[in-house]
Amino acid sequence: MSKIIPNSNNGSNQPANAKIAVQLCAITAAPNPVADIGALMPGWKIVWNGTQTIDANYAFIAVDATGKNYALAIRGSVPPKSIFTDWDIFANWVLEDLDVVTQASWTYASTSQPRISSGAYLAFTNMLDMKDSLGSNQSIYDYLIANTVGDGKQLLITGHSLGGNMANVYASFYVQTLINSGQSSANVSLCTFAAPAAGNADFATDLDQKIPAAWHYQNINDIVPNFPVFDGLVFVSALYLPKPLAAEITVDYQGHTVNLNEAVLLLAGVFLLYGYQQPTNNYTIFTTNLNPQYTDNTPKSWLAQGGYQHQIANYANYLGVQLPVIPHTPFVEVV
Numbered sequence: 001m002s003k004i005i006p007n008s009n010n011g012s013n014q015p016a017n018a019k020i021a022v023q024l025c026a027i028t029a030a031p032n033p034v035a036d037i038g039a040l041m042p043g044w045k046i047v048w049n050g051t052q053t054i055d056a057n058y059a060f061i062a063v064d065a066t067g068k069n070y071a072l073a074i075r076g077s078v079p080p081k082s083i084f085t086d087w088d089i090f091a092n093w094v095l096e097d098l099d100v101v102t103q104a105s106w107t108y109a110s111t112s113q114p115r116i117s118s119g120a121y122l123a124f125t126n127m128l129d130m131k132d133s134l135g136s137n138q139s140i141y142d143y144l145i146a147n148t149v150g151d152g153k154q155l156l157i158t159g160h161s162l163g164g165n166m167a168n169v170y171a172s173f174y175v176q177t178l179i180n181s182g183q184s185s186a187n188v189s190l191c192t193f194a195a196p197a198a199g200n201a202d203f204a205t206d207l208d209q210k211i212p213a214a215w216h217y218q219n220i221n222d223i224v225p226n227f228p229v230f231d232g233l234v235f236v237s238a239l240y241l242p243k244p245l246a247a248e249i250t251v252d253y254q255g256h257t258v259n260l261n262e263a264v265l266l267l268a269g270v271f272l273l274y275g276y277q278q279p280t281n282n283y284t285i286f287t288t289n290l291n292p293q294y295t296d297n298t299p300k301s302w303l304a305q306g307g308y309q310h311q312i313a314n315y316a317n318y319l320g321v322q323l324p325v326i327p328h329t330p331f332v333e334v335v
Contacts, residue, residue: 015319018215020071021158021191022316023323024062028075028163029312030326033060034134040324048143049133053126057166061143069156070148072140074127074170076161100228103274106199108176109206116169116199117228117276123162124169144174149183156189160312161224164195164216168279171214172207179210190214193315196227197276204277215282219314221290223306228276233268237261243295244302251299260302288314 023041030036034046041062048061058075099119106114106121116124132138138146148155157174159167171190178185190211197204208214218225221240226232237246238261246260258266294305316323 017156017189018191018217019319019321021073021156022160022193022312022319022321024071024073024156024158025076025160025163025193026312026316026323026326028058028060028073028160036326037062040326047134047147048136048138048140050127050130050140051133053130055123055126057123057126057130059127059130059140059163059166061140068152069154070144071156071158072144072167072170074157074159074163074166076159076163100196100274100276101270103200106172106203108173109203110209111202111206114199114202114206116203120165120169120198123166124173127166127170140170141174141177148187149178154187154189156191158191158193159195160193160315161195161310164192164225165198167192168195168198168207171211172203175210185210188213191216193217193312194219194222194225194310195278196224197229197232197278199277200275201277204279207279208281212281214279215284216279217315217318218278218283218285219288219309219318220285221288221305221309222314224310225278228267228271228274229278230268230272230276232278233264233271237264237268240290240302240305244297244305246302248297249299249302260299286318288317 027033027037027040030040034049037044037046043065044062046060046062050057050059052058059072061070061072063070099122100117102118103115104118104121106116127140130140132143136143144155147153157167157171159165167190171188175185175188178188188211190213192215195216223236223239226236239246246264249260250257251260251263288309291305291308294301294308313323
């Protein structure tokens, strides 16, 4: 049985907690997480199951057989299969689904000017309003406060992709409420995979300061966690090597013919003044080999490579975890 290991200052619990987290992230996309988790992660059960919101946000809270180790797992966006087949669709997903071209003030931080994207703030409010479908009708916050504070309990907050973005935001909120009420947050861990940056430097710095037991994973060939960070987008503009190569691919961008490299750099320019930044605590970057099926110098192939690199399975493979086969999992569909 997998077990969440209490937080330690030397980070020795990272591999075990991350292995649990990556499995939970995969289960958020299962056809029926409540029914499936027992077979997919023996010893674990879902005790709070969120009602999916109008924007398709979804999360669950699970506990292991000891009754001491809890996890809040947040599902990422559920894109159509064609999400990575056309530049316009991809750009719209970044600019509209994540809604990173406007920002909202973040009051759950001690730094001077913390801000998060408007899309992240909307997803956060959806999570605040989400209710349990298993009968308690409690919110995530009410359940966590009632069941995971004190008495040797451990809480792991996790998510992949947009779910990782939301995990960073919700963890920031939840830990700050514990701090404000004089309760210990030392039992809270955070683990994200392929998360786009949620906020600016003040948000990221505050998150690092108040949740030292945090680990963030990025596949270097994954497009998504580079958004909407300026340096990350500049890096994306040079992908992939040896091919498909953005600098050699022509696309139609807002009525103009440019190469893909230029299109991504234009997006980078949009975000330069916003100051988005990833957290730094235990930020781990690794490499997944390119999929040889997607090596044509075409927009479709380049974006399909991005979709392949973004799969939760790559993150599991890096951690040495064999994910169970989950039918119709959005994260493993490439095109």
